[in-house]
Amino acid sequence: xxxxxxxxxxxxxxxxxxxxxxxxxxxxxxxxxxxxxxxxxxxxxxxxxxxxxxxxxxxxxxxxxxxxxxxxxxxxxxxxxxxxxxxxxxxxxxxxxxxxxxxxxxxxxxxxxxxxxxxxxxxxxxxxxxxxxxxxxxxxxxxxxxxxxxxxxxxxxxxxxxxxxxxxxxxxxxxxxxxxxxxxxxxxxxxxxxxxxxxxxxxxxxxxxxxxxxxxxxxxxxxxxxxxxxxxxxxxxxxxxxxxxxxxxxxxxxxxxxxxxxxxxxxxxxxxxxxxxxxxxxxxxxxxxxxxxxxxxxxxxxxxxxxxxxxxxxxxxxxxxxxxxxxxxxxxxxxxxxxxxxxxxxxxxxxxxxxxxxxxxxxxxxxxxx
Numbered sequence: 001x002x003x004x005x006x007x008x009x010x011x012x013x014x015x016x017x018x019x020x021x022x023x024x025x026x027x028x029x030x031x032x033x034x035x036x037x038x039x040x041x042x043x044x045x046x047x048x049x050x051x052x053x054x055x056x057x058x059x060x061x062x063x064x065x066x067x068x069x070x071x072x073x074x075x076x077x078x079x080x081x082x083x084x085x086x087x088x089x090x091x092x093x094x095x096x097x098x099x100x101x102x103x104x105x106x107x108x109x110x111x112x113x114x115x116x117x118x119x120x121x122x123x124x125x126x127x128x129x130x131x132x133x134x135x136x137x138x139x140x141x142x143x144x145x146x147x148x149x150x151x152x153x154x155x156x157x158x159x160x161x162x163x164x165x166x167x168x169x170x171x172x173x174x175x176x177x178x179x180x181x182x183x184x185x186x187x188x189x190x191x192x193x194x195x196x197x198x199x200x201x202x203x204x205x206x207x208x209x210x211x212x213x214x215x216x217x218x219x220x221x222x223x224x225x226x227x228x229x230x231x232x233x234x235x236x237x238x239x240x241x242x243x244x245x246x247x248x249x250x251x252x253x254x255x256x257x258x259x260x261x262x263x264x265x266x267x268x269x270x271x272x273x274x275x276x277x278x279x280x281x282x283x284x285x286x287x288x289x290x291x292x293x294x295x296x297x298x299x300x301x302x303x304x305x306x307x308x309x310x311x312x313x314x315x316x317x318x319x320x321x322x323x324x325x326x327x328x329x330x331x332x333x334x335x336x337x338x339x340x341x342x343x344x345x346x347x348x349x350x351x352x353x354x355x356x357x358x359x360x361x362x363x364x365x366x367x368x369x370x
Contacts, residue, residue, distance in 0.1 A: 056232030060182025167279025
């Protein structure tokens with residue numbers, strides 16, 4: 001038996017009837033792009049998330065870029081962000097025409113807000129901050145709001161991994177008025193393909209985002225600005241609203257059960273669980289840091305031989321990527337981020353895991369690291 005990092009076949013067995021009904025509904029409607037299904041999904045997701053507006057786009061990457069452009073970020077601006085994340089976060093900053101400024105992370109893998117605060121004191125050219133709620137662990141919303149107010153910057157939260165996370169009674173994405181999330185299949189709320197959403201507090205931002213996602217059209221054939229082709233299609237919207245979103249709370253509860261079990265069972269085993277310092281995590285991933293000594297990649301290979309598929313998030317920091325060379329600037333040595341990149345493993349964590357699967361993961365971890 002192999003315990004997969006994500007089990008899309010098992011997920012399909014759960015979703016099949018509702019997904020096929022949604023596909024049939026769209027096919028019978030005769031409308032395939034930016035229609036009633038997209039509008040209905042946007043409304044349902046905004047209500048579930050607890051934010052006023054949701055704008056469906058083609059990917060999480062596009063959601064960040066469009067959000068930055070809605071905030072007026074572009075050529076000559078600097079955007080502070082984390083080096084430890086999927087490269088899409090940095091890529092969106094670059095595609096918006098801005099310059100990334102990478103600051104180290106804290107013990108949870110999230111952007112170190114003390115270092116971020118000092119970086120903005122030292123560099124008044126920073127106009128926006130893109131923090132990532134990494135692994136699904138919520139950052140402190142009050143501190144994010146204070147940063148925005150103290151330095152007069154836009155905070156656009158990358159919530160690709162944090163759908164369902166809350167802290168201080170607030171969902172992630174509510175601190176700065178703009179937030180982006182991904183609908184990539186591995187996410188807590190994932191499509192059967194790609195997609196993304198920009199969450200907005202203001203109607204003004206939502207209206208502009210809808211213009212930008214559709215070639216810059218503010219009405220048919222009238223292009224007010226240079227936009228993107230970034231439209232969430234009717235099929236994905238229908239499936240997400242009818243099949244995935246109604247199951248999301250139950251899926252999140254199962255993720256929390258599995259994460260709590262791992263956290264209890266892995267204590268003192270040389271695999272240090274990375275848990276949130278506050279709030280309620282969405283438990284998108286279950287990261288552990290391998291103790292100094294064992295090679296994490298070799299340990300991952302041993303776990304795979306025992307039937308447990310593990311991941312690495314993220315072995316290459318964004319400023320170290322070849323595509324980022326000569327672009328942006330780093331603040332300090334990024335020591336914590338480099339430790340995560342060198343020592344992190346992600347254990348299987350998804351709603352389709354059975355209790356037997358979870359026991360298999362724990363036994364394998366004890367065998368290789370206990």
